Amino acid sequence: MSALSFDSVTIRLGRRDILSAASFAVREGEFVGMLGANGAGKTTLMRAALGLVPVAGGAIRVLGAPATRGNPAIGYMPQNRGAMAGLRLTGWDVVASAAVGRRFGFAPLDRAARREIDWALDEVGARDLARRSIGELSGGERQRVLLSQALLGRPRLLLLDEPLISLDPAHQKSVVEIARRVCDDLKAAIVFSAHELNPLVNVIDRVLYLGAGSAVLGPVDEVVTGPVLSRLYGAEIEVVRVRDRWFVMAGDVEVEREAHRHDGRHGPAHEHDHGDAHA
Amino acid sequence: MLDYDFMRTAFVASGVAAVLAGVVGYFLVLRGQTFAGHALSHVGFTGATGALLFGLSPLAGLVGFTLVAGIGMGLFGEKLAERDVAIGMMLSLALGLGLLFLHFYTAAATQAAALLFGNVLGVDSSALLALVALAAVSLGALVSIGRPLVFASLQPELAEARGVPLRFVSAAFLAIVAVTVAECAQIVGVLLVFTLMVGPAAAAMNLTRRLWLGIAASAALALAEAWGGLTLAYNTDWPTSFWITALSGLVFFGATAARRLGEAM
Numbered sequence: 001m002s003a004l005s006f007d008s009v010t011i012r013l014g015r016r017d018i019l020s021a022a023s024f025a026v027r028e029g030e031f032v033g034m035l036g037a038n039g040a041g042k043t044t045l046m047r048a049a050l051g052l053v054p055v056a057g058g059a060i061r062v063l064g065a066p067a068t069r070g071n072p073a074i075g076y077m078p079q080n081r082g083a084m085a086g087l088r089l090t091g092w093d094v095v096a097s098a099a100v101g102r103r104f105g106f107a108p109l110d111r112a113a114r115r116e117i118d119w120a121l122d123e124v125g126a127r128d129l130a131r132r133s134i135g136e137l138s139g140g141e142r143q144r145v146l147l148s149q150a151l152l153g154r155p156r157l158l159l160l161d162e163p164l165i166s167l168d169p170a171h172q173k174s175v176v177e178i179a180r181r182v183c184d185d186l187k188a189a190i191v192f193s194a195h196e197l198n199p200l201v202n203v204i205d206r207v208l209y210l211g212a213g214s215a216v217l218g219p220v221d222e223v224v225t226g227p228v229l230s231r232l233y234g235a236e237i238e239v240v241r242v243r244d245r246w247f248v249m250a251g252d253v254e255v256e257r258e259a260h261r262h263d264g265r266h267g268p269a270h271e272h273d274h275g276d277a278h279a
Numbered sequence: 280m281l282d283y284d285f286m287r288t289a290f291v292a293s294g295v296a297a298v299l300a301g302v303v304g305y306f307l308v309l310r311g312q313t314f315a316g317h318a319l320s321h322v323g324f325t326g327a328t329g330a331l332l333f334g335l336s337p338l339a340g341l342v343g344f345t346l347v348a349g350i351g352m353g354l355f356g357e358k359l360a361e362r363d364v365a366i367g368m369m370l371s372l373a374l375g376l377g378l379l380f381l382h383f384y385t386a387a388a389t390q391a392a393a394l395l396f397g398n399v400l401g402v403d404s405s406a407l408l409a410l411v412a413l414a415a416v417s418l419g420a421l422v423s424i425g426r427p428l429v430f431a432s433l434q435p436e437l438a439e440a441r442g443v444p445l446r447f448v449s450a451a452f453l454a455i456v457a458v459t460v461a462e463c464a465q466i467v468g469v470l471l472v473f474t475l476m477v478g479p480a481a482a483a484m485n486l487t488r489r490l491w492l493g494i495a496a497s498a499a500l501a502l503a504e505a506w507g508g509l510t511l512a513y514n515t516d517w518p519t520s521f522w523i524t525a526l527s528g529l530v531f532f533g534a535t536a537a538r539r540l541g542e543a544m
Binding site for chain 1 (some may be wrong): 415422423424425426427429430433436437439440441442443484485488489490493526539
């Protein structure tokens with residue numbers, strides 16, 4: 001059984017096919033890095049796995065069962081668009097809001113729920129950070145606190161949407177390392193979307209590349225190649241490898257770096273693709 | 280002061296409305312929906328003047344109109360940015376209609392002042408009963424949607440993925456806001472609803488980082504401001520609504536200054 005499988009899945013947003021007959025299967029317990037150009041459908045793919053976006057064809061299965069909304073087996077960390085930046089509320093309270101967030105009626109936090117929250121915070125090393133208000137934390141610290149939320153209920157599949165966005169290299173490294181540890185400790189499969197391969201390349205088991213409506217999942221050195229990426233980007237792509245670093249070039253432009261800079265200027269990535277998903 | 284029947288009624292009425300406003304207002308600020316609350320109060324003005332014109336109780340008109348408008352806003356969806364213009368237009372339209380109703384209603388001047396700026400000393404015993412009952416129902420409803428509401432307010436996308444019905448929660452919350460607005464309008468008037476619904480909540484957020492403590496502090500501050508305002512009005516013969524706004528402003532700016540000072544040290 002795979003943690004997440006797409007079987008010739010087509011997803012249509014408006015008149016655009018985000019995915020057309022895409023197939024891949026994420027194994028249980030493996031750490032998959034998900035890459036692709038802006039608008040390639042990384043966020044949409046996660047939302048489809050969560051049952052929030054309907055499929056126009058094919059089948060999505062999560063741990064053997066059809067994708068449904070509110071599946072407790074999935075831990076999800078949405079892209080952080082800085083909504084928490086000014087919030088004066090402790091990280092602990094924010095995490096706790098997710099722990100009992102589905103319960104209507106009078107629902108006090110019992111001891112087991114409190115222990116679970118503390119455990120999740122410990123798992124990402126954010127127990128002390130969570131005492132401070134979430135708006136005062138740096139981007140990297142905030143990501144760690146929010147990551148702990150995805151661990152509540154000990155899911156077997158984690159979908160992490162751009163956890164590295166707008167983090168400096170040191171914080172990127174720590175978030176990736178924490179994700180790797182969580183993957184090993186919980187035996188949970190992780191799909192970790194990112195703009196750049198390099199921060200992930202040494203820790204992921206396989207890479208999932210999206211583009212031109214298709215998805216290719218495989219070992220880094222089989223997927224990140226000129227021919228495969230040229231097909232996904234619909235342009236002539238050359239892959240240059242210098243020791244541990246990978247450069248994906250279209251002509252003389254480094255495509256991943258360009259995508260990243262683009263985000264920095266215009267704020268949140270995938271705004272259009274996400275907006276469509278909401279409509 | 281408490282020897283007078285109307286003063287006792289005023290204390291109970293303003294106390295009930297203030298506690299409700301403090302609690303509901305905290306969520307309003309947390310969700311960034313203070314503008315929606317403000318607009319609802321203007322819709323309430325239309326409802327109240329309309330009710331007067333047709334010989335009904337202004338409170339019934341207030342609650343009826345704000346409820347319909349609140350639920351409508353909630354069902355509109357979660358995308359706030361695009362709604363600001365729509366809400367603003369609705370607000371002006373409502374005030375305009377209210378003006379028209381007043382134009383046809385002959386005893387306009389005193390009623391208009393009472394609706395716009397409140398008349399807590401004019402609350403009679405049947406109105407008091409209605410205020411208490413509405414507040415009890417609203418607080419009960421708020422408790423029952425409390426957890427999903429906090430979750431959906433802080434992290435709507437995650438809440439949606441976990442199966443929280445966002446639209447229902449949003450509409451239910453704005454219905455509660457609508458009732459709260461109607462209650463506050465009885466005390467401080469439709470133009471000054473902000474003073475009880477937003478002031479204490481924003482001050483409480485400056486004073487504590489904890490969620491439940493913040494809600495309790497917001498309710499306590501609102502209550503203190505309402506009763507303080509009544510007491511000062513009794514002793515000075517100045518309008519109650521003025522004193523409540525003055526205390527609310529003082530507390531809010533004081534709390535902001537205290538936080539800044541704390542952060543600087």
